[in-house]
Amino acid sequence: MNELTSNELIGSKDGIDVVSGLPVYPLGHHEPRRADLDPKVAKRAERQVATMFGISALSIIGAITCYIVVPNDKLVYIPPIGPVNANHVTVGVLFGLGIFLIGTGAIHWAKKLMPDVEVTEERHTYTSSPEDKAAFGETFREGKQASGFSEFKLIRRTLLGAMALFPLPLLVFLRDLGPMPGTKLRETIWAKDIAIVTDATYRKIRPEDIPVGGLVNAVPANLLDVEEQDGNLNARGKASIILVRIAPAEIVSQQGEGWDYQGILAYSKICTHVGCPISLYQQRTHHLLCPCHQSTFDLADSGNVVFGPAARRMPQLPITVDADGYLVAQSDFHEPIGPSFWERG
Amino acid sequence: MSTVTPTNNTVAPGGAASWVDDRLHASGGLSKLLKKVFPDHWSFMLGEVALYSFIILLLSGTYLTLWFKPSMTEVIYNGSYMPLKGIKMSEAYASTLNISFDVRAGLLMRQIHHWAALFFLAAMSVHLMRVFFTGAFRKPREMNWVIGTVLLTLGILEGFAGYSLPDDLLSGTGLRIAEGIMQAIPLVGTYLAMFLFGGEFPGNDFISRLYSVHILLIPGILLALVTVHLIMVFYQKHTQFPGAGRTESNVVGFRLYPIYMAKAGGFFFIVFGVTTLISALVAINPIWLYGPYTPSQVTAGSQPDWYMGWLDGAVRIMPNLETNILGHTISWNLLVPALVIPGIMFTSLGLYPWIEAFASGDKREHNLLDRPRNAPTRTALGVMAISFYLMLWFSGDNDIIATAFHLSINQITQTLRIAIFVVPPIAYKVTKHFCLGLQRKDRELLLHGYESGEVLRLPHGEFIEIHKPVSLEEKAVLMGKADIAPLPAAPAIDANGVENPAARKEKARTRLSAWFYADNVAAPSAQELAEAESHAVHGSSHEEISAH
The missing domain is CATH 1.20.810.10 (Cytochrome Bc1 Complex; Chain C)
Incomplete structure (x- = not known):
C-alpha cells in the first residue's frame, strides 16, 4: 500500500508548500484602518473604550448598592418577563452589564487601536530528529537492562501479579455503600387487611367515594409510620397505587379473580419501565399514560401495555372492604412492582 | 499564562519580572510565549x-x-x-x-x-x-x-x-x-x-x-x-x-x-x-x-x-423488548437506548480520526484546515450523525410536540421510530451532493472566474457575461485543498506470482478508501490553472470574442 509518508521537511520551495504540495500565495496587503490614518478617529475610539470601562465601573458600584438597598422580597413587573424579584434583577443586570462592558471595551481597544497587521510564525516539526529518537530508545533500553526487568522473570511476574491485585481492595471497600438486594425489590408494605388511604390527606376510602370513571391516588395506611421509622421515602416509592372505578361491564380482564371491589381496581402507580409514578388517566379508554416515556397501559384489561417502551403490565393489587366498609388490601402485590431487574425472572 | 509581568526585549525587566526571572529563569520562555501567534477565525472562539x-x-x-x-x-x-x-x-x-x-x-x-x-x-x-x-x-x-x-x-x-x-x-x-x-x-x-x-x-x-x-x-x-x-x-x-x-x-x-x-x-x-x-x-x-x-x-x-434530551428520546422510542432467560430478565428496552447506543456513539466519535486515517492512508501532519466541502464524505457523515442526534432529541420532545401541535403521541413516536433509520441516510446523500456541487463550483471559479455581472453584446448580436478571475486572496482559499486519492488496490499476486495473503485484508480498506475519496472533485492542477489564466487574458481580447 503506497502511503503518504510522514514529513520531515518543513517550509515552502518555489512557491509550493513542501508539506502539502499546495501552492503558496503571498499574504495579502494590509488595508490601514481609519484610526491608523486619522488621529481624530483614533481619539474617538480611545474615548469609546474609556466610556465602556467607565460605565462598567459605575454598573459594578450600582450592583453593590442595589444589593444593599433593594429589598429581597419585593417583586417588580418587567414586561415581557413578568414579575421578578427586584433585588435579583437589579443586581444581576448591573453586575452583568459591568462585566459585559469590560469585555466590549477590551475588544474594541484591540480592534481599533492595537496593531492589526497579521504576523507569520513558523511551526516546528512535531516529530523529533532520528538521532533524538534513537537516543531515547537507547536510554530506555539501557534503563530496562540496568533494572533487569527482562532478565529477572520471577520479579517481573510477581510484580505484575501484585500490581494487578492492589486496586482490588479499593473496589471491595465499596461493599458497604449499600445493603444486598435480597427480596427488597419483590416486596412492598402492602399486606392483608391494610387499609387504603388517600395520598396526601391519608383518609380511609369507602367504595362509594369513588364514582365510575374516577381515579384516586392512594397509599397504605401504615405508610407514615414506616416512613417515620425508616427516615426515607423508599416505602412510598413502591407502595403508591391508583384506584380507578370502571363499570364492571367494561372490564375485559384483571390479573386475578375477585381482585376488584365492585369495579374498583387498584394498580401500582410505579411504571414498569423505569419507575416514574403514573397518573395520566384517560377515562374513556381506561388508558394510563406515563408522562416520562409515554408507556400506556390498559387498566380495563389487566393493565396490559398498549403502547410505549414498557415491557410489562402494571401489577394489580387485590382489594376488598373490611367490616366497616373501607377499602383494604387482600394481600401484597403478587409480582414485583416497578422497573425490571436482572434477578426478577 | 498566570500572572505574567510584561518583559521587553530592548528594556531590561525590572521589579517583579526580574524577581521572578532570578528564581525561575523565565524571561526567555515568557517572551517567546508572549509573542506566540494565534490565527483568527470566529469558529475558533467556540x-x-x-x-x-x-x-x-x-x-x-x-x-x-x-x-x-x-x-x-x-x-x-x-x-x-x-x-x-x-x-x-x-x-x-x-x-x-x-x-x-x-x-x-x-x-x-x-x-x-x-x-x-x-x-x-x-x-x-x-x-x-x-x-x-x-x-x-x-x-x-x-x-x-x-x-x-x-x-x-x-x-x-x-x-x-x-x-x-x-x-x-x-x-x-x-x-x-x-x-x-x-x-x-x-x-x-x-x-x-x-x-x-x-x-x-x-x-x-x-x-x-x-x-x-x-x-x-x-x-x-x-x-x-x-x-x-x-x-x-x-x-x-x-x-x-x-x-x-x-x-x-x-x-x-x-x-x-x-x-x-x-x-x-x-x-x-x-x-x-x-x-x-x-x-x-x-x-x-x-x-x-x-x-x-x-x-x-x-x-x-x-x-x-x-x-x-437525546438520551431520554432514545429511551422513549425504543420498542418494548424484554427477554426472560432462565429466570433472568434482560431489558433490551433500556439496555439498547441507554447503554448500547450511547456507547457506540461515543466510541465511534473518539475513534473517528483513526477510521479516517485508515481510509486515507494519510500519515502527514495537517495544520491547514479543510473547508467542509473539500471533505465531502466526512462532512456528509457528520451531518448524518447530527441528524441522528436530532431525531433522538425530537423523540425526547414527543409529548411536547404532541401537545403543542395537537398531534397523536403514538403517531409521533411511530414516525420517529422510522425516521431514525430513514432521515440520517438522506442527510448523508444530500450533504454529499451539496459538497460535491460546491467543489465543482470552486473549480469552475478557479478555471473560468466569477460572473462579473457585466454583459457584453457581441458584433453578431449575441450577449455574453464577462467572467473575471477571482482575487488572489480567494484563489489562495480555493486552492488550499489537499486532494486525497483513494488507495489503490493491493495486487492479488505479488512479484513472484505468489498469491498475496494481504490482498484480501486490504480489499475492505481499498473499498472504504474509495467510498471516502473516489468522487472527490480535484482542484485544478497548476497546468490547468496556467492554461485557464492565459485563456482569460485572451478572452477579453477581440479575436477571441469574434471566434465565438
Whole structure:
C-alpha cells in the first residue's frame, strides 16, 4: 500500500508548500484602518473604550448598592418577563452589564487601536530528529537492562501479579455503600387487611367515594409510620397505587379473580419501565399514560401495555372492604412492582 | 499564562519580572510565549466559550457550595417562600430554596451556574462540530480529539449530576429514571443500584454521594483534562484555514500579547457578562414551582436539560423488548437506548480520526484546515450523525410536540421510530451532493472566474457575461485543498506470482478508501490553472470574442 509518508521537511520551495504540495500565495496587503490614518478617529475610539470601562465601573458600584438597598422580597413587573424579584434583577443586570462592558471595551481597544497587521510564525516539526529518537530508545533500553526487568522473570511476574491485585481492595471497600438486594425489590408494605388511604390527606376510602370513571391516588395506611421509622421515602416509592372505578361491564380482564371491589381496581402507580409514578388517566379508554416515556397501559384489561417502551403490565393489587366498609388490601402485590431487574425472572 | 509581568526585549525587566526571572529563569520562555501567534477565525472562539463557561461554573459553583446542604434528611420548610411553608422536604431542597429566596444574589448565582452549564455543553458540542467538519482532529491532534470526547462525556454526566442535586420533583424524577436504567444492567445492575443509592430508591444517601462526585471528582478530572487540552493546543500551535500566506508550516495571525490577551480576555468578560444578564432576566429551572421530590408524584411534560434530551428520546422510542432467560430478565428496552447506543456513539466519535486515517492512508501532519466541502464524505457523515442526534432529541420532545401541535403521541413516536433509520441516510446523500456541487463550483471559479455581472453584446448580436478571475486572496482559499486519492488496490499476486495473503485484508480498506475519496472533485492542477489564466487574458481580447 503506497502511503503518504510522514514529513520531515518543513517550509515552502518555489512557491509550493513542501508539506502539502499546495501552492503558496503571498499574504495579502494590509488595508490601514481609519484610526491608523486619522488621529481624530483614533481619539474617538480611545474615548469609546474609556466610556465602556467607565460605565462598567459605575454598573459594578450600582450592583453593590442595589444589593444593599433593594429589598429581597419585593417583586417588580418587567414586561415581557413578568414579575421578578427586584433585588435579583437589579443586581444581576448591573453586575452583568459591568462585566459585559469590560469585555466590549477590551475588544474594541484591540480592534481599533492595537496593531492589526497579521504576523507569520513558523511551526516546528512535531516529530523529533532520528538521532533524538534513537537516543531515547537507547536510554530506555539501557534503563530496562540496568533494572533487569527482562532478565529477572520471577520479579517481573510477581510484580505484575501484585500490581494487578492492589486496586482490588479499593473496589471491595465499596461493599458497604449499600445493603444486598435480597427480596427488597419483590416486596412492598402492602399486606392483608391494610387499609387504603388517600395520598396526601391519608383518609380511609369507602367504595362509594369513588364514582365510575374516577381515579384516586392512594397509599397504605401504615405508610407514615414506616416512613417515620425508616427516615426515607423508599416505602412510598413502591407502595403508591391508583384506584380507578370502571363499570364492571367494561372490564375485559384483571390479573386475578375477585381482585376488584365492585369495579374498583387498584394498580401500582410505579411504571414498569423505569419507575416514574403514573397518573395520566384517560377515562374513556381506561388508558394510563406515563408522562416520562409515554408507556400506556390498559387498566380495563389487566393493565396490559398498549403502547410505549414498557415491557410489562402494571401489577394489580387485590382489594376488598373490611367490616366497616373501607377499602383494604387482600394481600401484597403478587409480582414485583416497578422497573425490571436482572434477578426478577 | 498566570500572572505574567510584561518583559521587553530592548528594556531590561525590572521589579517583579526580574524577581521572578532570578528564581525561575523565565524571561526567555515568557517572551517567546508572549509573542506566540494565534490565527483568527470566529469558529475558533467556540472552544473559548466552552472554556470560559467552565471557569464561570467553577466560580459560581464554589459560591453555591457555601449555602447548599447536600442532605436528604427531612426538614419542615420555614423560609420566606410562602407556597411551600410548613411542607416536609429534604434539606437539599430546602437549602436550594434558601439560596433562591433568602440569600441575596443567591438566585443570581444559581441561575448563572445553570445557564453556564447549558452554554458549556452547547459550546463543547458546537466546538466539536467545528473540529470535526474542518478536519482539525487529523494528525498530529488525534490525542486532543480523544480528550475532547472524554470532556464532552464527562460534561454531560456532570450536568446531569448538577441538576439532580436540588432534589426537586423534576430532578428526582431524573434520578428515578437513572436508577431504573442501572437496574436494567445484566448481572450487576441490581447490586449497582442498591449500592449507589445505599439501598432502595430514593434512600437517604444519594444526594450527598452525588454531591462529592459533582463538586470534586468530575470537576477535578475536567480541570485536569482541560489543562492538558489547552497545553496541547498551545504546544502544537493552532490550526488555520487555508488562505493567502498560510501554509502547513506556518501560522498567520496575531500575537498573544497584547492582541490576543485583549481579545480573548475581553471575550471571557463578554461570555460572563452575557451569562449574567440572561441569568438576571430569564428564569431557568424554577425548582420552587416543581415542589419537593416524592416518588409518588410527577409532573406531565417532564423534560431533562437539553443535553440529556437525546438520551431520554432514545429511551422513549425504543420498542418494548424484554427477554426472560432462565429466570433472568434482560431489558433490551433500556439496555439498547441507554447503554448500547450511547456507547457506540461515543466510541465511534473518539475513534473517528483513526477510521479516517485508515481510509486515507494519510500519515502527514495537517495544520491547514479543510473547508467542509473539500471533505465531502466526512462532512456528509457528520451531518448524518447530527441528524441522528436530532431525531433522538425530537423523540425526547414527543409529548411536547404532541401537545403543542395537537398531534397523536403514538403517531409521533411511530414516525420517529422510522425516521431514525430513514432521515440520517438522506442527510448523508444530500450533504454529499451539496459538497460535491460546491467543489465543482470552486473549480469552475478557479478555471473560468466569477460572473462579473457585466454583459457584453457581441458584433453578431449575441450577449455574453464577462467572467473575471477571482482575487488572489480567494484563489489562495480555493486552492488550499489537499486532494486525497483513494488507495489503490493491493495486487492479488505479488512479484513472484505468489498469491498475496494481504490482498484480501486490504480489499475492505481499498473499498472504504474509495467510498471516502473516489468522487472527490480535484482542484485544478497548476497546468490547468496556467492554461485557464492565459485563456482569460485572451478572452477579453477581440479575436477571441469574434471566434465565438
